Amino acid sequence: MTIYLDNQATTRIDPAVIAAMLPLMDTHYANPGSSSHAPGRLVGEWVDSAVSGMAGLFNVASDELIVTSGATESNNLALFGVALHPKQKRRTIVTLMTEHRALLDPLSRLEKNGFEIIRFPVLQCNETDTGIVELDRISEAINENTALVSVMMANNEIGAIQPLSEIAKICQRFEVPLHTDASQAVGRMPIDVQALGVDLVSFSAHKFYGPKGIGGLIVRQSPSSVQLQPQILGGGQQQNLRSGTLNSVGIIGMAKAMELAAANRGTEMAEQERLRNLLWLLLNEQIDGLNLNGPELIAEKRLANNLNVCFPKVEGQSLMLAVPDLAVSSGSACTSADPHPSHVLLGIGLSVDQARSSLRFGLGRFTTEEEIRMTADWLGKAHAKLASFAA
Ligand SMILES: Cc1ncc(COP(=O)(O)O)c(C=O)c1O
Missing domain, CATH: 3.40.640.10 (Type I PLP-dependent aspartate aminotransferase-like (Major domain))
Structure with missing residues (x-):
């Protein structure tokens, strides 16, 4: 799955x-x-x-x-x-x-x-x-x-x-x-x-x-x-x-x-925000030293479905390879074939290494709480393993 x-x-x-x-x-x-x-x-x-x-x-x-x-x-x-x-x-x-x-x-x-x-x-x-x-x-x-x-x-x-x-x-x-x-x-x-x-x-x-x-x-x-x-x-x-x-x-x-988005936006985005905040909480429970890239997780400042995380000691690409059943990205889709680190992450002052150690999560209408819990679990385990090689 x-x-x-x-x-x-x-x-x-x-x-x-x-x-x-x-x-x-x-x-x-x-x-x-x-x-x-x-x-x-x-x-x-x-x-x-x-x-x-x-x-x-x-x-x-x-x-x-x-x-x-x-x-x-x-x-x-x-x-x-x-x-x-x-x-x-x-x-x-x-x-x-x-x-x-x-x-x-x-x-x-x-x-x-x-x-x-x-x-x-x-x-x-x-x-x-x-x-x-x-x-x-x-x-x-x-x-x-x-x-x-x-x-x-x-x-x-x-x-x-x-x-x-x-x-x-x-x-x-x-x-x-x-x-x-x-x-x-x-x-x-x-x-x-x-x-x-x-x-x-x-x-x-x-x-x-x-x-x-x-x-x-x-x-x-x-x-x-x-x-x-x-x-x-x-x-x-x-x-x-x-x-x-x-x-x-x-x-x-x-x-x-x-029309569908306009009719359901209030409830839909509230649910995505809840799940996005849950993902951030669960990832922090599993992994020490995470950094949130971008503005605070509040509705006026940040899209309710977006999370961008810098992982300590492990590259985003390595994490993605270690968790092949998770579709996330390390930059925008249009530039994901581009080996350069994200100009957006560099643009907010991250180092090249920090940008390379970051992943973007975009939740959606069909995202479930079970998926969020599995994601945090998979990433927690993969990070622990990869970080132990890096140590
Ligand atoms: C902010 C922003 N602008 C423009 C685009 C380009 O959209 P499209 O590829 O549908 O032309 C995207 C899609 O990645 C986007 O996120």
Whole structure:
């Protein structure tokens, strides 16, 4: 039996989501853009209603939600779209060092093309609020040359939740649009885009029990409208901002997944928080000298399903090899083929050795207390054995 605790990397598709998608693959396969016939119009109506339902959950209008292939594409559209718009005169983008590669890599490309990218550090592991950015830094950095500020809502490795509404207020003062990569937050935290005051929001359905390869970018049109240069050209779908036949199967699945998450989020996240705290407690009972990477285990500062632990004297990779039936990770999934230690853990001040000795646990909707108890037991035994070789 495999215990899956890597829900920050991806989640299992909820059976109700699969059931909602099946008819779109089978009977109702028409192109949602084919308004010339009834099957196309029917699927088109379903897709419109799914998009409108999702937009409603974010408290935005339907035409403010652009469907993409996921958060990587959404981040690319937001960054290149803002930076390369013909009317764009500003040349600086402000972000954090601990963002996901799906944000940092497009920014490096823009840097090569002449943009100035300011990457802020976050609070360090010896400070309170580890992983969170200091607001003063943002306000000092923004000026009339800032094209965009991009700060993720919640970190995928250490779960740190950024003070986005405060950052939004600073951006509004300077009339600078604010983008947030909310991949880890959608489905786990309520997101009222209007109340938050953000302009662009990226997300991926597979992080909240929906299918892979589908996601979205919210592009606010009011109070101020963000102008984006489209990155994918073609049939002119989605107000010309992202051409391509709409992925009706994915859209219906993503909408169902979002609806389920919104309906059950309170109880679901409370249970994941309970189990996450239990895991931390049990691991500490089994192993001396553990360190918690990232902010304290409290709801306002850290994702309720995330735990990131530095193990004394033993590498994370060795622990994973010793416990092959446990699916956890030593970094983000997208960089797990990368032998370098996590830039997020280094970014909060861990040494290379400490970063290599760390594991990330992401609990999910299907995690049980029995699995948590077994995980702590397996890791306790494996650590004792490996640490005895190291001694
Ligand atoms: C914070 C964050 N941003 C972006 C991504 C990329 O998402 P996708 O691979 O679905 O495009 C991920 C997924 O790992 C993520 O956790």
